[in-house]
Amino acid sequence: MNTPGTAIALNHLQFGWTPGQPFLEIAGFTVARGERVFLQGPSGCGKSTLLGLIGGVLEPLSGSIDVLGRSLQAMRRQDRDRFRAAHIGFIFQMFNLVPYLSILDNVLLPLEFSRERRLNLEARGVQPVAEARRLLGALGLEDGGMLKRPATALSQGQQQRVAAARALIGRPDLLVADEPTSSLDADARQSFLSLLMQECVNAGTTVVFVSHDSALSPLFDRTVAFSSISGRADA
Amino acid sequence: MIIPRLALLSLWNRRGTVLLTVCGIAVSVALLLGVQKIRTDLRTGFANTISGADLIVGSRSGPVNLLLYSIFRIGDATNGVSWGIYRRIAAHPEVAWTIPLSLGDSHRGYRVLGTNGDYFAHYRFAQSRVLEFAAGGPFIRRHDAVLGADVAAALRYTLGQSITLAHGVGEVSFANHDDLPFVVTGILARTGTPADRTVHVSLDAIEALHAREEAPAPPEGAAHDEGHSLDAALTPDSITAFIVGLKGRSAAFQIQRDINEFRGEPLLAILPGVTLQQLWQVVGIAEAALLVVAGCVVFAGLLGMLTAVLTSLNERRREMAILRSVGARPGHVFLLMMSEAALLGGAGVIVGIALLHATVAVATPWLESRYGVFLSGNGITAFELLTGAGVVAAAVLAGALPAWRAYRNTLADGLTLRV
Numbered sequence: 001m002n003t004p005g006t007a008i009a010l011n012h013l014q015f016g017w018t019p020g021q022p023f024l025e026i027a028g029f030t031v032a033r034g035e036r037v038f039l040q041g042p043s044g045c046g047k048s049t050l051l052g053l054i055g056g057v058l059e060p061l062s063g064s065i066d067v068l069g070r071s072l073q074a075m076r077r078q079d080r081d082r083f084r085a086a087h088i089g090f091i092f093q094m095f096n097l098v099p100y101l102s103i104l105d106n107v108l109l110p111l112e113f114s115r116e117r118r119l120n121l122e123a124r125g126v127q128p129v130a131e132a133r134r135l136l137g138a139l140g141l142e143d144g145g146m147l148k149r150p151a152t153a154l155s156q157g158q159q160q161r162v163a164a165a166r167a168l169i170g171r172p173d174l175l176v177a178d179e180p181t182s183s184l185d186a187d188a189r190q191s192f193l194s195l196l197m198q199e200c201v202n203a204g205t206t207v208v209f210v211s212h213d214s215a216l217s218p219l220f221d222r223t224v225a226f227s228s229i230s231g232r233a234d235a
Numbered sequence: 236m237i238i239p240r241l242a243l244l245s246l247w248n249r250r251g252t253v254l255l256t257v258c259g260i261a262v263s264v265a266l267l268l269g270v271q272k273i274r275t276d277l278r279t280g281f282a283n284t285i286s287g288a289d290l291i292v293g294s295r296s297g298p299v300n301l302l303l304y305s306i307f308r309i310g311d312a313t314n315g316v317s318w319g320i321y322r323r324i325a326a327h328p329e330v331a332w333t334i335p336l337s338l339g340d341s342h343r344g345y346r347v348l349g350t351n352g353d354y355f356a357h358y359r360f361a362q363s364r365v366l367e368f369a370a371g372g373p374f375i376r377r378h379d380a381v382l383g384a385d386v387a388a389a390l391r392y393t394l395g396q397s398i399t400l401a402h403g404v405g406e407v408s409f410a411n412h413d414d415l416p417f418v419v420t421g422i423l424a425r426t427g428t429p430a431d432r433t434v435h436v437s438l439d440a441i442e443a444l445h446a447r448e449e450a451p452a453p454p455e456g457a458a459h460d461e462g463h464s465l466d467a468a469l470t471p472d473s474i475t476a477f478i479v480g481l482k483g484r485s486a487a488f489q490i491q492r493d494i495n496e497f498r499g500e501p502l503l504a505i506l507p508g509v510t511l512q513q514l515w516q517v518v519g520i521a522e523a524a525l526l527v528v529a530g531c532v533v534f535a536g537l538l539g540m541l542t543a544v545l546t547s548l549n550e551r552r553r554e555m556a557i558l559r560s561v562g563a564r565p566g567h568v569f570l571l572m573m574s575e576a577a578l579l580g581g582a583g584v585i586v587g588i589a590l591l592h593a594t595v596a597v598a599t600p601w602l603e604s605r606y607g608v609f610l611s612g613n614g615i616t617a618f619e620l621l622t623g624a625g626v627v628a629a630a631v632l633a634g635a636l637p638a639w640r641a642y643r644n645t646l647a648d649g650l651t652l653r654v
Contacts, residue, residue, distance in 0.1 A: 078564060085561075096560075100247065
C-alpha cells in the first residue's frame, strides 16, 4: 500500500460559485502516499471546501486535482462517486452515524457501497464483521455486547470512534477528517487521535486532517497552515 | 440489497408517522375495494336470485318496482293480480309453469310468502340450482310452513315447532294471527337469495289468515264461514304477482305484450333480465359516483403519503449526507426514497386488503340478516390484486417527486453535514 508517490496533488486551483470571482485559490498542495498531514486553520477559512474538492463532490473553476494518481476532472461525476467510495474514508465533526443502524451496521456500511473495499478485505482473507470488531477494538471500543445496539445509544466520543472505524474499513487509501475531535473533551481527543493515527500507520493510510486546534499537530508527520497554501480573492 | 433494507430500517425508525401514513392509504384502499366489492356482489347476488324465469307478472306499476317487491322482497305491491286472470295466463298454451306469489304478511320481521308446490318445483337461482331442503319437505297441509335458512337459524326454529304469523311486514305487529298457529315442516338449505329470509306457506294459508281476520264482517258469505273455512279449499281472490316459465323463449315478447295490453285489468309483465339491466342503469349512476369518491379518497391517501415524505426530507438531509460520505451515490439516494414510497404503498395496500376482508367477515352476517345483501366469501379477487398493484404503482410515481428532490439536495449538499 505504502508505495512511493503522490496521494494528493493540487495545482493552480480556483473554486467559487461565480466564475471570475474565486472564493478559494490554491497555488499548489501535495500530500505523499502514506503521509499524515495536519491542515491547520481557523473555522470558515475554506478547509471544508478543500476537502469537498479532494472528495470530488465539488468541482473547481480551474486548475487540477489529482488523487492517488488520477485526475478527478477527467472522471465523470458517477466515476468520481465510485472512486471516492472505494478510496477515501471520511470523518466529520459530529453526528456521523446513521441513527437507525446498529453500531456494527454503521461500520459495515461502506462495504455495501464499494465493491473494491469488500475485495480489499477478501484479498486479505478477513471477514467483514471480524474486521469491524478489530477496528472498533483498536479504536478503543472493546465491548462486543454493544455492537448490536443503535448508534444513538453511544456518547459523542464513542460515536466518533465508530465513525473512524467506518471510515477505515476495507482499507481506503486516504482518510479525510474534518474537525473530528472538536466535539470531544481534551482527554478523549488525545486518546482517540493517537489510536486513530496508530491504525493509519499500521494500514499505511494517507491522512489529511483538518482542525483549528494546533495542539494536535505533534501527532502528524507534517503540519500545514491553511493560510500558507490558500489565497482568497477577497482577502 | 442494502437500499431496500435501509429504507425499511429508516421507516421503522420513524414508525409513528409511517403508521399514520400507511393507515391513511389502507383505509382509502379498503374503501375503494369495498365499494367495488359491494357493487359486484350486489350484481351477482341479484342476478343469481332468479334464473330460468321468462316473465314476472304483477299489477301495473314500474318494472323495477315489480321486480324489487316480487323477487327481492324490497318494498310493497300497491295492487294484486286477480286469481281469475292468473289462472287464465297459467293455462296459456305457451306457458310451461307458473309460480304464484302472495306477499304482505310477516313473521317476526321476516316476510311471509304464500305460494304453492310449484315454487319448490320450478324456482331456480344461481344459474340452475333448485331449492333444496336442509330438513323436512314442502308444505302439504294448510298450516304447514317452510322456513328459509336464515329464519330458522336466527330464530332457532326446528321442525315441528309452532309459529304464528302477523299481518303486515313490520318487525312488531299488533295484529298477530295468534289463533292460527303454523307448524314448521321444512327448512330450506342456504341459497344466498331472499328465500333464506322468507317464511313460505301455502296460498290457502294466506287466504285462511285473511278470512279469519275479516270474519267479523265477511264480505262474501259461505267461503269465510267459521265452520267450513279450515277444511274447504280456499280460493284466493288475488295474488301479489306470479312468475312465468314458457315452453320456448321466443314467445316471451309476444306474451309480454299481450299481458301489458290486456284491457280487463291493469297488468305488467317484465323480462327479469331486461328489468335488472334497467335497475343497474339507475343504480349505476350512484355506483359510479361512489367509485369516483373512493378513487378520490385513494388519491388523498397518496397525497398524505407525499406530504409525509416531503416533510421528512429536510430533517433527513443529514442522513443523506452521511450515506453519501460512506459511498452512496445520488442514484442510491433516489432509489432509497423510491423504495420507501413503494414500501409505504405496499404496506398500505396489504393492510387495506386485510382491513376489507376483516370487515367483510365481521359485517357479512349482519348485512345478510339486516339488508339481505349477500357478500361473496373470502379470497382475494383479481380486481383487488390489480387495484393494489395500481395503488403501489401510483405510490411509486408519487414517490418520484420527493426522490428527485432528495437527489437534487444530495448533489447540492455534497458531503456537508448540516447540523
